[in-house]
Amino acid sequence: MLRFTPILLAIIYAIVMYRFSVWRTQKELSAKSTELADPRLKKLTDRLAASLEVARIPVYIYEIDPVNGLAAPDGRIFITRGFYRKFQNGEVTGEELSSVIAHELGHVALGHARRRMIDFSGQNALRTALMMVLGRFIPFIGPWIAGALTSLLAARLSRQDEYEADAYAAALLTKAGIGVSAQKSLFNKLDALTENRAGVAPAWLMSHPKTQERIAALERLESDWGV
Template sequence: MLKLAPILLAILYGLVFWQFSAWRTRRELDARATVLNDAALTALTHKMARALDLPKIRVHVYEIEPINGLAAPDGRIFLTRGFLDRYKTGEVTAEELASVIAHELGHVALGHSRRRMIDFSGQNAVRVALSAILGRLLPGIGIWIANTLVAMLAASLSRTDEYEADEYAAALLTKAGIGTQPQKSLLSKLENLTGMRGAPPVWLASHPKTPDRISAIEALEERWRVGS
């Protein structure tokens, strides 16, 4: 039992840390967010709400400059002010922003926030166990190897979530009559929009490579065509 104590403490730490992080995120969003008010985007969210048999989909604007979409742990959907600014200058269309909303709805519907809490706790326990073993076998570099292996695991799980959210969004956008073209066109723009060209190696990246995401959507569309 004593040997398991560090691992159990690591799991507990992961759960507590995640809850604290979710609380801090909620406070930040409450303080710096407003309800989205745009006629074209509202019309598109109404289409998606009808496709999901929901009365409405409420979207908030997070008042920060980085370009991003966010599904908060409490289920709220956010677009950043930076994204809205690009929309207002014509660099991003309303349909492309609707694809971001659909993607974030996917994260919520598929329970990714809750699953990440469990994943984080498990990863923390793995990190402690590996650090203890490798630190003893490979003094000096064992802990570094353990941290790298856990980072690779976390990145792999995150990439899986992104593919799943993309698939959900593709299905929703198709059912809503918006289609997947805006989803694919936005993905092709993201690197230029965000300026994130120096991406980490794929095994450490939290998001799949853009061509892989577009190819996955196109493969999904092909399966739908064959099955129809």
């Protein structure tokens, strides 16, 4: 029985962490966001909504400065204040911002938003279990190995989600008559917009695919669709 104690503790830890993470995330987003009210963007989101055959797509402004978009576990779509400010300043077009919204809708439709929260909790539990087990057999470096392994797993899962959400967004943008070009042009701006220096890191260590690889994947889709 003692042999299984780390695993049982990890499972209990994962369940508790999942519940707590969902509660904390929803509380944080609700406290720091308001629904977006921009007539220029509404015309574009209305086109997305029509393509999805829904009445509307509510988008919220999350009051933080880093440029980002995100999908909450409960299905809400958020654009950060920093990202919206780039649009207001003319650094990002409405079509480009709508491609972000379409991408986040992809995360919701494909179940990524909710699964990521579960994965996050599960990965923490796996890390805890591995640390306890490896720590017994490989003192000092065992916990480091456990952390590295779970980080690599998380990065790979996240990159796959991004490709899938990109493909969903491309299909939705094409159906809505907005097109994939806005998606690709935004990718070319992302490093500058986010002041990202991650491009020097190996792709397999990054939680998002490299920009050029994402663009290449979209171009393959366009070729397959004959766009």
